[in-house]
Amino acid sequence: MKRQHLIQQTSDPRGGWPPVLRATAAAVRDWATGDGLVWLHLFKTVTAALLALGIAMLLDLQQPRTAMTTVFVLMQPFSGMVLAKSFYRIIGTAVGAIAALVLGAVFVQQPELYLLGLTCWVGACTAAAVRYRHFRWYGFVLAGYTAALIGIPAVTEPNSLFLAALTRAAEVAVGIVCSSAVSALIMPQRSALALQRTLRNRYLDFTAFAAQVLSGKVERGVFEGRFADLVDEIVGFEATRTFAAFEDPGMRSRSGRLARLNSEFMDACARLHALHQLLKRLRASGASPVVDATLPYFEALSALLIRQNAQTADASHAVRAAVELRIFQSMLPRSVRQTRRPLEASAPDLLADFDTSAELLYRFVEELIRYTETYASLEHRKPEKERQTVRYVSKTNGVVVGLTFLRTVVVMAIVGCFWIETDWPSGGLAVIGAALACALTSTAPNASKLTLQMAVGAVFATMVGYLFTCYVYPNIDGFPLLCATLAPVLAFGAFVAMRPGISGYGVGFSVFFCLLAGPDNVVIYQPDLLINNGMAIVAAMLVAALAFAVIFPAHMPWLIGKIKGSLRSQVVLACKGELRGLNQYFQSSTHDLMAQLRVLLTKPSREHRDALRWMLMTVEVGHAVIDLRNEAAHAAYAEGLHPRWSTCLEQMNGAIAALFEQPTPRRLERVLTSMRETIGTVQAVLETVHADRERRHDLQRMLGCLHFIRTALLDKDAPFNAR
Structure with missing residues (x-):
């Protein structure tokens, strides 16, 4: 008895803890998996931004603020997401720099034609970003507005264009390296682990949903809503699979298997939907003999899925589930033939409905077995090479792509023409702001709302930047004190950017505070220029928001x-x-x-x-x-x-x-x-x-x-x- 009690205590070290300590441990664990992750992301974002700022200053780059801005655009909760965005950002930055140099060489001392070419380039890149989504979107977007960031300031000084392109690339590279290093080295959050949890939850949710559908317990509206959620899961899974491959060699070697798993999940969903629709039509048409004849098979499969779902969905369970489904499948043909004979004699006109129901059941069970077996095979340490490549194909309506190009060109043309006609000193920054607004909101469900939020964020960034320029920077000395004063402001912007529904305020504040008032190696006291630049950014955002709401509304x-x-x-x-x-x-x-x-x-x-x-x-x-x-x-x-x-x-x-x-x-x-x-x-x-x-x-x-x-x-x- 003593030994048994000792073994029990050893297997559960918290068994002897007081209730208060157990409750405290549970609360800490919940905080660590909830709000703790938010604070960790804030800490890593601010650390990476300040590190990028310090390295850029140490290298004596022209605008260290650009490196800091890059961090805020790049940082994501999972390290794989940062690495994926960094990869495409490097490509986009290189292409954008080359485009700025080519346009500058073709339209030397011709600002109108240069601006026209740059507008068409940004519009084409933004349209391509809508066509090729996920993290490829970011590469195309960067290729567009990086050309504007490099080329616009050099329109009136073409001789400085090449040096500006090299400097910009170096500043962006510093931000990429810092964000990637901090994300991967400081308490990394692996997207591969999140992907594994997603796969497990999706398997359990789908089998439970299938059991409900087969038992006839799902109403039409509920089924349609749940199926729509499955669509979002299928599309979102592809993005997760992409950036998980960047951080984990194991996931990279299984990328083909994961693509096949998602394809088989789509097939299983389609078969389940077909079964649900046929059952609904049979009940509505009054074909009760067919419903009564097939109901035992649906109920048996539903009970099997419920029993499997009650267990832990690990690899060994999935293997057992596939075996049980194979046994069920092998018994179906003979049982169906026995059920069909009396129906053939009593109601031959209903045989087509019965045969179709049986065929759809065969196909659903087969697709479910494939999905289950592939899910189980993910646990193999050395996955076999895929015999056939499965590709997820993104498709976008051509009119949507063309509309994105048109609205980008219209917004940039309005702001650019105003700049050229008025010779506004901050007009170039207004064009850059317009390019940023069009690019960052290109795939937003409500581009006008997001742009307005960014404009409000830019207003607050200008106000806080004025305070820093006039009262903070002149009264501090040394990089440590600079970091201490910047950290709360940067953390605030990053925190708001993580809040659903109001993320635009945080994005606008963080990005434009860095661009407008980020410190350089030599801080120049020009508050009037800061206010003018802030007004230019806000004006460009408002023009873009107005165009998105009036000329190109999303809900047309x-x-x-x-x-x-x-x-x-x-x-x-x-x-x-x-x-x-x-x-x-x-x-x-x-x-x-x-x-x-x-x-x-x-x-x-x-x-x-x-x-x-x-x-x-x-x-x-x-x-x-x-x-x-x-x-x-x-x-x-x-x-x-x-x-x-x-x-x-x-x-x-x-x-x-x-x-x-x-x-x-x-x-x-x-x-x-x-x-x-x-x-x-x-x-x-x-x-x-x-x-x-x-x-x-x-x-x-x-x-x-x-x-x-x-x-x-x-x-x-x-x-x-x-x-």
């Missing part, structure tokens, strides 16, 4: 319609695209487009529901069309068994593509007519090859796909039927 109905048109065109891609790699391209680009709509339509509204239903219909029909085309390619022997085999399939695919290009009742009727003919053709070939079991199964799977597409198009809740 025609723009939302264009993106929804791009979303519908994904079905055209499914009907006519090359089959090799088509499923991955279709899934990733469809989810990416929907994520863009989710950014624009943040508030629940009729437009938001309509866009979400178009996305669900696109995934539903597009996925089924790809399945149908793959089955048809596998059943190529049917070409010689029916003269209109290829013609029917091509006409039906063309009719579906035309319907989603421009949904009209007439085109819908044409699709349904073409589908009836195609179903008749497949049934005729099925009767011919009925004795061949493999070929019979091929054609039965095709009939399942056709029947599912037909029921989807006839659904009264489909967006084109609700018009």
Whole structure:
């Protein structure tokens, strides 16, 4: 007994602690994983900024404040995010410096043409940033406004352009090195660990959600909202996977496996959605015999997922879960055949619904097994090399890209023309501010609101900068005292920048305090210049905010319609695209487009529901069309068994593509007519090859796909039927 008690105490060292100490330890642990991380990020940000300032001063660079500004733009909670942004910032800075030099060489002593070329360059880079998002966005943005930062001050002094480019690159490099070193060496927060937690939580959440859907306990509105959240998770996972590869060699070696895992997760989500939609339609149509016949299988799978979800989702559990799912899958065919026989005798007209339900269940279980097995394989120390590369494809509507270019050019042209016509001494800084506003808000859901917040932050930065210039800098001596006075101000800006909803104030304050009032090696007492520069920055921000709100508002109905048109065109891609790699391209680009709509339509509204239903219909029909085309390619022997085999399939695919290009009742009727003919053709070939079991199964799977597409198009809740 004594030994057993000793073992128990050793296994739980806190078992003998007083309740007060246990409660204190729990509170400290909660603080360390919550607010403690915020304070750690603030400490690392301020440390990196002051370190960059000191090194730039030690190297006698022209503007050490630029190195400090770079830190505030770069610092992120996870070290992988900083390394990823640093990588793209280096590339963007180099390209921007080269662009500034080329424009300066082409338009020597021609400020109007130089400004025109620079405006077009910044607009093109900002538009490319919208087209290529995630951390590539940052590289394109930097290539744009770095050219403005280097080139604008040298418009009137072209001889200093080359030296300005080299100096700017050196200052930015110091900021990059300091932010990366501090983030990676001082209590690093690994994004790889966060990614592992995300994977585990996503696996548990999805299996629990699937169990609820299969048991019929999820209402339509709840399902649509949860599926929309899955879209955000899929798109956000790609960004996390990208920067996790920068910091962890293990994650870098597993990057291909993670990409495949995300692709398989998209497939499993699509199959789950198809099952949910079919069950909803069967219940609505009164096909109770089919529902009663298939319900035991759905309930059995739901119970299996609930039992698995109650356990810890580690690698060993995932392996066991995959084995149990394989056993369930192996038992399905025989059980389904036994259930089908009495239904065939009593209600032969419902066999199509039953066969389609069974086929969708097969496919969902298969996709879930693949997802589970890939998730379990991530724990292998030496992952096998991927046989096939899986790529996540980002897709942006061309009109959105063009609109981004146009609004950037308009804002910079307005500010630039005012500068040239008035010869305002701080007009160049106003142009730089306009470029920064257009670049940093290019992917914001509400660019006007974010720009106004940055403008307010710039106002406070000017006021605090005036106090530092007039009263702080003249009364301190030495770098340690300089750090002591700057630290509270820099920490305040970084703290506000971390607050959701008001981050624009913090970004504007931190960035523009460094640019306007950051200390140089030789501090020049010019408060009037500081105020003038602050007014220029704020004026440029206000012009940009006004343009974003009046000329180019985010919630333009025609723009939302264009993106929804791009979303519908994904079905055209499914009907006519090359089959090799088509499923991955279709899934990733469809989810990416929907994520863009989710950014624009943040508030629940009729437009938001309509866009979400178009996305669900696109995934539903597009996925089924790809399945149908793959089955048809596998059943190529049917070409010689029916003269209109290829013609029917091509006409039906063309009719579906035309319907989603421009949904009209007439085109819908044409699709349904073409589908009836195609179903008749497949049934005729099925009767011919009925004795061949493999070929019979091929054609039965095709009939399942056709029947599912037909029921989807006839659904009264489909967006084109609700018009």
